[in-house]
Amino acid sequence: MQFISDVLPDLAARTPLSRNADVNLSPALTPKDLLELPSVGSAVPNVSGTLLFVIYSKWSHDTDTESCSLQVSSIAGSAAGSQTILLEIDLPAGEAFWFNDTTLVVAVPDSTEHTTSLYACNISQDSRPERVARSVAEIGELIGALPTDSAGHFRYSPSPRVLVFTARVFSDGNLVTAVAQDRAWSERKDTARVYDGQTYLRHWNQYGGPMHSALFSTSLSVHERKWQLGDTYVNLLKGTYHKVPATDSPGPDFDVSDSQVVYTTKDTSLREAFHTKKNVFLVDLNGRSPPQELTIGDHGGTSNPIFSPDGKCVAWLEIESDGAFDAKNYVVLYDTKTKTRFTLLQGWDRSPSSIAFSSGSHVLYLTAPEIARVKIFAYPLFENAQDNPAPITLTHTGEATDLHALSDGRLLYTHTTLTSPGSARLLSNLHDISNPSAIVSQEVASPSVDALGAPREYSRLEEFWFEGDSRKVQGYLIKPRGWTASKKWPVVLLIHGGPQWLWGDSWSDNFNTQIFSEQGYFVVAINPSGSTSFGQECTDAVTGDWGGAPLRDIAKGFKGVLKEYTEIDPKRAFAFGGSYGGYMINLLQGQARGLGLQFAAMASLCGIFNTEYLSYTMDELFVMRHDWRGWPWEKQSQSIHDALSPHKFVQNWEIPQLVMHGDLDFRVPVTERIATFNALQQRGVPSRLLIFEKESHVFENRNNVLIHFNEVFAWFERFARVKDAV
Template identity: 30%
Template sequence: MMTIQASRFTPEVLLSAPRRSASIPNSTGELALYTVSSYSFETHAKTSQIRVLNINDGSSHLVSEDAAAGEPIWIGETEVAFIKNGDNGCSMLLSQDVYDKSTAPHMIHYFAGSISNPKVKVLSSDKVAFVCSALTTPDGDMYWPAAETKSYTSAKIYTGLFVRHWDAWNTANQNSLWYGLIVKRDDKWTLEHPGLTNLLAGTRLSSPVAPFGGTGDFDVSASGVAFVSKDPELNPARHTKTDLYYVPIKSWTEKPSTPQLVKTGRLRGYSLSPAFSSDGRQIVFARMRSEQYESDKTRLLLLPDVTDLSNVQEFYETKDGEGGWDLRPDWAVWGKDDKVLYVAAELHGRMVLWEVPASPLEATHLPQAIHEDGCVIEARILGGSTSLLISSKSRIESSSYSILNPEKRSIKEISTSSKHGKSFGLSKSQCSEIWYPGSEGYNNHALVMTPSGFDSSKKYPLAFLIHGGPQSAWTDDWSTRWNPAIFAEQGYVVVCPNPIGSTGYGQAHVDAITENWGGGPYKDLVKCFEYLEKEVKYVDTDRAVALGASYGGYMINWIQGHDLGRKFKALVCHDGVFSTQNQWATEELFFPEHDFGGTLWENRSGYEKWDPSKHTGQWATPQLVIHNELDYRLPISEGLSMFNVLQARGVPSKFVMFPDENHWVLKPENSLVWHREVLEWINKYSGISDETKLESRTGKLTV
């Protein structure tokens, strides 16, 4: 793949650049499988490839460039299987040798339905246990749209909670896991009779957990499947509880036994990321304590023996139940010989990889960080070695593959997006961070990004980015939606603060935002702005703009009605909250119940206290409002209300709506419009547009 140097990092460059998946090594650790996709604004079309990386020399070669093919997995040392979506909601499972380009991919099986999230366990050179997910009917059949009886009405009728989720109206169909045995006969792979079997038929369980669940919600061993599912006895609109289940499987061609619940005592919240040890006898996973709080602290747990599901051990357990490690493990992988675990947990704006003994009894000291650069997306053991293949991202690299030696703490870069794709012209010198006095007596953290060609003796207008969540954080990561470099390359110093409510700074910092939406977080943002005013000489706070989405959009509206709002030349609110008293129009009701201290009728004062709409009489700063029709988390009436108030008050404002986007803007053409509207708005009010015109007339601007 030829490296292309961008003359300037623009939205077009960001959105058209190749996007690579995490890489998956084969059994020998010599090859790694990944996908790459890109979008052309000239042809208005997306292209996608399946490629194989040579880990020894960093070279790669093409396996498939079928736009309908994806989700590749290894089924042999040089053989892969992948899914191809067909017509009428059908799909195919295909196989191919990564070195054989003389023949077309071989069809393993054709499905009347759409399968996804494939995962395998190689049993022998000619047998592979295969598990995938598919939308499934209440009768337990794979859902096939073509088999539906035609309806002459569009009515949707509900008698219970949870009528829609994220961007879709709920139906009786649910995700289910399906399994089967792939065998090799006469040098061809085929799906053994009876094909795929529904693992969850008749159980009322569903996995992966919608809307974002994938292969991380289940794992496969030679003799069983572990998966997480919502508790069918609790309404998912008001509860976060997901349990871990184990299903022993004697034969991959026979009907399964009943899923068995893994008991975790007082821990009753989200369960996530189950992973079998190499022998299939142990499972490591994570779980939260509260069943109505999506941002509770996760605890790292071990099931030492799948034959005893009541014996679950917690790493760093304490008598008070708070846990001795004040970070939030996200996922874990087993090291060589199952002696050690490598655990991903966020710390200070980075997704760090940590080393932990594989037994809680041996974990007497807190974990050691073994990889702290950027954000680790995945880690995989390389063959039979102790080394790890790391897939990561950062603010300047959309994708990086490297080999980590945990014993030596050494890292060897294999392939980066800038070497095997499009070079963005960005450098580490543009990335820094600050710690500033927070409102609670301890320092808060913010990531900073400066323009390329930055000169500290000059002043640059401030782009103040406020993250969503609110229990989330700005991290040293890559994004095609909120990318700090896009704003920096316009000529801003970009500051991304992580105030109260942000993850990666201990659970108390996260929990402090509860029933405090416009309190501590707002004060922390004020403190950050004041610190920039007084201490950072190259930031021009007189030409500052602020932008935020979701909770960040809420905070834009809160700022608009308070003193900090007058410090900014312009504001941008994407899919934000106009009134906290409208929070019961959302779909996941456990969220407002937790964050506002109960239901609307039990604690209306808690909702009223932090309502931005109560302060609309002070709204005066020019504001761009963006809201999407398919956003069921924050319905479009929130955006319309903001715009109507701004217009009625005579405040310069603009409303941008995407009828085919949800809480995010994902379609490349729409995203390009989003970026152009946002940049045009802030550049106009910060004065950057005037500078650009002047430089263009004097011939100093290079595009």
């Protein structure tokens, strides 16, 4: 057998790391340009729906700094591109929440003093527009400080004048002594950690420690212009072992009413890493009575608990079975007076990702993935279910998140697309949702022109469908910048993570499909079996079959594109994937020839080498237990690992591959990439390994994201030239 490195020995030569900002690229959008575009936070309205605030962040490559600002603007009468900024606050870190219609409270953590200071900022519609960002200490009035720098997820209940927030504490649940306890723990003489298996050994990018997140309440009021912040902090979860938010949840996992808090937390009788079951509880704001469980029987994860505005109902999302982390979400409605519950939308073949009540509590708004978009739907409540067989679609493009129902039939949400990092949009005329054509959609807040830079024209996202392994499969094509049919173009196949995920019309700066077309590649992004938004049967099809039907779908679709577009140069075909996509890249290494595929080179990020070993080392062990049909020693699971683990096919590996990973990735430990690289080296296949220190499964350091993009393009270009020469 003749190794590729024997034919092309120059490719094994040492190549310096691609630290240049743009690696001699000159398209309209470079990786540096992409990463310097602003990140857009959620738009949060005041109670009357007249004002909103958004937190924007922007990274500068030249100074290697990230600036964050909070902007307050008017909702009423706004038009795209004409928003009036009433206030702009320089906010390096922290959160904000509305105290009332004209007062914004900004929470600023201090990691030196280990406190969180609260500042009150007064705003009105008549305020003079403030376009020079100033610090919150200059603009606001200091209310007081909480005795921790871990406070977050603030919710204010105005009627009882109670502030609820999360903070990290030790097992005694004492917020006041938590900082001193943490200091003592950090300064201990030994470095031993002990685990008995009940909690996560490690999760995402850190080992489990003695602290956990809990819910607290305290008083917050103003009288005759004098602020009063309580100095008593009630731990609403004390003695329960509940964690809010849960270790494996992005939060906040709770909501407040005039008298109670509803929250969801992992079932404390089960091992965190083995199970997904989360229960929903009600607890009084004063914490004087123990939490009351609302969930019953066997079920899986729960999320997004909310109160209806009239206080009569609680709603949440619930998965039917424990362990099935990406199964369909159902909507559960709980009547707080009669203590009865109803499960809604059982016949709807979509899985809601978030919910919100209308201001009158008679309509439930939902977001849900549908055909590679995340749309907003409306579902009338308390009517004959036969009259409402399915929710009514309100939006049709991009990705919608963070719903806030306003008065007068309005709905505020955050919206992104593949070519837009985000904006706040408003739906109006929702009084009669049976007439969607009357609904008006408008942009009410977005990054400034200065932040976005010069307007750019991007290649159009083209949708295509084909007959896959056992179902119709959807994908996207993006033609390269400067496309002309008279020229031959390189092509890149992009494989998404998950596997229960999707390529959609939404913004991402870490894995943006548009950036590849901007560098001159014809982009093929396929949503194979296992992808979300195409019905639960499609999503569930990946269970027990990570590398079966999904890989055949991808191969069939990619070959179809190559046949359809003769402008593509098949000698310059490349593939790139991250996480599950990295698993598929490794699997393609061993199966590409058998599938009739050829690639000049491939690249993978945080991918998997040995699925059986990963079943023991992953942080969330329930993932592999569910998706690979049991524990790795069990017969059915073992047979699947034998058939679909990439390491079983190393004898066929021959495609040059770039391998990248973060050394703090506990979802897919870094040893998976070291094994991948060593296998490539042992096979004599041209390969390159990049280890990013202090990075987890998703890179946070923008410089590292930039290098990862540059290395991918440099790697592909290297082999594009070689293939041309050959």
